[in-house]
Structure formats: C-alpha cells, structure tokens
Amino acid sequence: EIVLTQSPGTLSLSPGERATLSCRASQSVSSSYLAWYQQKPGQAPRLLIYGASSRATGIPDRFSGSGSGTDFTLTISRLEPEDFAVYYCQQYGSSAYTFGQGTKLEIK
Amino acid sequence: EVQLVQSGAEVKKPGESLKISCKGSGYSFTSYWIGWVRQMPGKGLEWMGIIYPSDSDTRYSPSFQGQVTISADKSISTAYLQWSSLKASDTAMYYCARSPGSYYNVWGQGTLVTVSS
Numbered sequence: 001e002i003v004l005t006q007s008p009g010t011l012s013l014s015p016g017e018r019a020t021l022s023c024r025a026s027q028s029v030s031s032s033y034l035a036w037y038q039q040k041p042g043q044a045p046r047l048l049i050y051g052a053s054s055r056a057t058g059i060p061d062r063f064s065g066s067g068s069g070t071d072f073t074l075t076i077s078r079l080e081p082e083d084f085a086v087y088y089c090q091q092y093g094s095s096a097y098t099f100g101q102g103t104k105l106e107i108k
Numbered sequence: 109e110v111q112l113v114q115s116g117a118e119v120k121k122p123g124e125s126l127k128i129s130c131k132g133s134g135y136s137f138t139s140y141w142i143g144w145v146r147q148m149p150g151k152g153l154e155w156m157g158i159i160y161p162s163d164s165d166t167r168y169s170p171s172f173q174g175q176v177t178i179s180a181d182k183s184i185s186t187a188y189l190q191w192s193s194l195k196a197s198d199t200a201m202y203y204c205a206r207s208p209g210s211y212y213n214v215w216g217q218g219t220l221v222t223v224s225s
Contacts (some may be wrong), residue, residue, distance in 0.1 A: 001110045001170065032210065033210040033211075035211035035212075037153075037212075039153075043220055044203055044205075044215040044217060045145075045153065045203070045205075045212075045215055045218065047211060047213045048210060048212040050210070050213070051210075051211075056213060060156070074205075088152065088153055090155075090211065090212075092209070092210035092211070094209075095167045096155070096167065096169060097143065097155040097158070097169075098155060099145075099152060099153040099154065099155060100152075102152045102153075102185070
C-alpha cells in the first residue's frame with residue numbers, strides 16, 4: 001500500500017500570502033492518479049485538483065498542483081479568507097486509494 | 109444537478125447491524141464508481157472501498173475487508189455500506205463519493221454513525 005505523507009501538519013499564514021503544501025508518496029505515483037481535496041469544518045471534502053495539476057470544475061485559478069513521482073505540491077497563490085481549511089492529497093494505484101493525513105491551513 | 113444524497117444519522121448499540129445508503133441522481137449511476145470514506149471524530153479521511161454499480165465489481169481496503177460490506181442496487185441508483193455487528197470504534201462520519209476512476213468529484217453530505225451502549 002502506498003503511504004502519503006503530507007507536510008507541514010499545520011501551516012499558519014495570513015490572507016494574501018502564498019501557501020505551499022507538500023505530499024510525499026512512499027513509492028512512485030502516476031501523475032494521472034494524484035488528487036487534492038479541501039475540507040472545511042462540518043462539510044464534505046471538495047475536489048480541487050486531479051491528475052496532479054488539473055483544476056476541478058469551478059475551482060479558482062489561485063489553486064494549482066504540480067509534481068511527479070513521489071513529490072507533489074498544492075500551491076495557493078494568494079490566500080483568501082475562505083481558503084483556510086484542511087487539505088488532503090489522495091492517490092490511486094493497484095485498485096486501491098489512499099489519503100494523506102492532511103494539512104491544516106490556519107489563519108496567522 | 110449531479111448529487112449523492114445519503115441516509116440520515118444513526119445511533120446504534122454495539123453488536124447491532126446497520127445499513128446506510130447513498131442515492132445518486134442527475135447522472136448515469138451505472139457509469140461511475142461509488143466509493144466509501146470514513147472520517148473518525150477529529151481525524152483524517154480513510155478509504156474503505158468502492159463499487160461499480162453496473163456489475164457490482166467491488167474492491168476493499170485491506171483495513172476494512174471483512175469488516176463491512178459494500179453493495180449497490182442499480183435499479184434505484186443506490187449504493188450501500190453495511191455492518192453486521194457494530195463496535196464503538198465504528199463511530200464516525202461516513203461519506204460516499206462518485207469516482208470516474210482515480211479521484212472523487214462528487215461527494216455525499218455524510219452519514220454520522222454513533223455506536224454507544
């Protein structure tokens with residue numbers, strides 16, 4: 001089973017700043033099979049990025065994804081107040097899915 | 109509108125059985141996988157398993173194999189997650205989500221299951 005490790009566990013930033021979230025896999029992941037989600041308190045997760053770098057429908061262009069192999073990154077170029085939430089990466093491989101443990105993005 | 113609507117919150121006792129549901133609408137239910145994801149209180153997302161309603165092909169996470177059963181009734185566009193004997197450690201929010209293959213692009217609102225004596 002591929003293990004995804006996200007860092008940092010908590011990221012404290014201010015609105016307007018740039019956020020960089022990391023997701024590292026225990027073995028190589030196809031870029032086609034790496035996704036990112038946002039989850040706010042009391043809500044279901046929402047798909048942000050799929051295929052490592054493709055934005056889901058309706059996702060603002062301040063969200064971008066990059067990476068390949070074992071290292072992937074979610075970047076939020078200029079934080080808006082509504083972006084403070086928990087972010088999860090997820091991979092698919094060998095008919096199984098795994099999620100990272102999450103990064104909490106909090107207001108500084 | 110594409111949506112997944114899950115059944116309501118449940119409160120059960122240890123040892124009881126339970127089946128929760130996830131009804132799809134606004135799309136061809138048999139053309140997408142439906143997965144189940146557990147979120148224990150204050151914790152992260154855990155993938156439990158997935159089913160393809162067209163032929164009921166089902167895959168389970170090793171962590172949940174034998175602990176739950178995933179099924180679907182394509183005639184009513186509904187997927188299910190069931191337990192035969194609940195434990196207190198099954199207390200969690202359970203989400204269903206639609207997958208075109210490798211990611212989940214539509215999520216249900218979640219079903220809170222509380223198991224307590």
